[in-house]
Amino acid sequence: MSSTRHNWTKEEILDIYNKPLMELLYEAATTHRRHHDPNTVQVSTLLSIKTGGCPEDCGYCPQAARYHTDIEGNDLMSVSQVKAQALRAKASGSSRVCMGAAWRNVKDGPEFDQVLEMVRTINKLDMEVCCTLGMVTENQAKRLAEAGLYAYNHNLDSSEEYYKEVISTRGYQDRLETIDNVRKTNVTVCSGGIIGMGEKVADRAGMLVALSTLNPQPESVPINALVAVEGTPLEDQKPVSIWEMIRMVATTRIVMPETQVRLSAGRTEMSREGQAMCFFAGANSIFAGDKLLTTPNPDVSEDMELFKLLGLNPQKPFIKKMQPQTVEAEDSQYQDLGEKPKWTRPEHKIERNEEAKLKAKELTK
Numbered sequence: 392m393s394s395t396r397h398n399w400t401k402e403e404i405l406d407i408y409n410k411p412l413m414e415l416l417y418e419a420a421t422t423h424r425r426h427h428d429p430n431t432v433q434v435s436t437l438l439s440i441k442t443g444g445c446p447e448d449c450g451y452c453p454q455a456a457r458y459h460t461d462i463e464g465n466d467l468m469s470v471s472q473v474k475a476q477a478l479r480a481k482a483s484g485s486s487r488v489c490m491g492a493a494w495r496n497v498k499d500g501p502e503f504d505q506v507l508e509m510v511r512t513i514n515k516l517d518m519e520v521c522c523t524l525g526m527v528t529e530n531q532a533k534r535l536a537e538a539g540l541y542a543y544n545h546n547l548d549s550s551e552e553y554y555k556e557v558i559s560t561r562g563y564q565d566r567l568e569t570i571d572n573v574r575k576t577n578v579t580v581c582s583g584g585i586i587g588m589g590e591k592v593a594d595r596a597g598m599l600v601a602l603s604t605l606n607p608q609p610e611s612v613p614i615n616a617l618v619a620v621e622g623t624p625l626e627d628q629k630p631v632s633i634w635e636m637i638r639m640v641a642t643t644r645i646v647m648p649e650t651q652v653r654l655s656a657g658r659t660e661m662s663r664e665g666q667a668m669c670f671f672a673g674a675n676s677i678f679a680g681d682k683l684l685t686t687p688n689p690d691v692s693e694d695m696e697l698f699k700l701l702g703l704n705p706q707k708p709f710i711k712k713m714q715p716q717t718v719e720a721e722d723s724q725y726q727d728l729g730e731k732p733k734w735t736r737p738e739h740k741i742e743r744n745e746e747a748k749l750k751a752k753e754l755t756k
Contacts, residue, residue, distance in 0.1 A: 616657025644673025
């Protein structure tokens with residue numbers, strides 16, 4: 392029976408977020424282990440296939456044409472360029488490629504046809520393909536699905552109340568409509584937000600209400616820490632603390648237990664210990680590569696070194712939902728024998744039960 396709820400209230404989520412940290416971490420880690428392998432983290436690579444010149448006014452984004460930033464714009468990449476980048480990403484351990492284009496919305500025509508060919512090409516490499524292209528219609532979502540798209544990213548960014556403080560060129564309902572259009576296909580949904588834009592904790596809870604009450608909930612929820620870029624309206628915002636990120640990740644894990652929680656932008660400001668605590672709290676995906684679209688990101692080699700240090704394994708592609716941990720009753724067989732329960736998938740139940748029985752016989756001889 393699924394433990395996923397779709398009726399969370401802001402008050403309930405705030406109560407979770409504000410718990411004593413040790414209690415919050417314990418609950419989040421326990422929830423994480425019920426639904427996911429705690430030693431597996433997906434590595435994704437984000438490519439900016441078309442940079443700059445966006446007509447939107449998102450206050451955090453250096454790609455908006457109206458802001459004066461140091462971002463160099465470029466036209467849509469070629470299919471061969473994207474394939475080369477995807478192969479490089481796969482060789483470095485990524486199982487997912489996310490392609491982002493600085494568009495307000497997708498327009499039918501040669502450029503969209505080119506993106507569809509990119510999706511087909513990466514799909515043939517046995518990698519998950521995700522796109523973030525702005526608003527899409529139902530028909531465009533269907534064409535992306537037919538091309539083999541695995542996920543579509545469209546972040547809510549913040550609560551509906553605070554959203555209008557950051558963006559005026561696109562409404563909150565526009566974002567929900569795009570998610571609804573994607574849901575009419577077999578493409579999975581990736582939708583999260585950014586903390587550190589000047590919002591209150593109540594706004595963070597409001598964003599989680601909006602995401603968690605979707606049915607089904609998004610398969611992926613990126614949690615980004617604002618990277619303040621000079622030239623944007625939010626350039627003077629101070630970085631959020633690692634404790635805020637840990638609390639946000641943990642709360643997201645509890646409220647959306649089956650979702651992939653993606654530790655996204657802002658990792659360059661996090662220590663290894665801070666990132667490790669985010670993984671413990673339920674984050675099970677990162678973006679690798681020296682850039683996330685246009686903002687800095689840790690080098691792949693640094694991430695692989697951290698994985699080795701923590702005993703983490705990169706997740707294989709096309710695992711929409713990890714199988715839950717076996718029930719506590721089965722774990723008690725190990726606990727009775729003085730051993731710690733081990734995470735396992737349901738297909739290992741028989742092997743695990745037999746192992747417990749043999750151990751019990753040996754101890755009673």
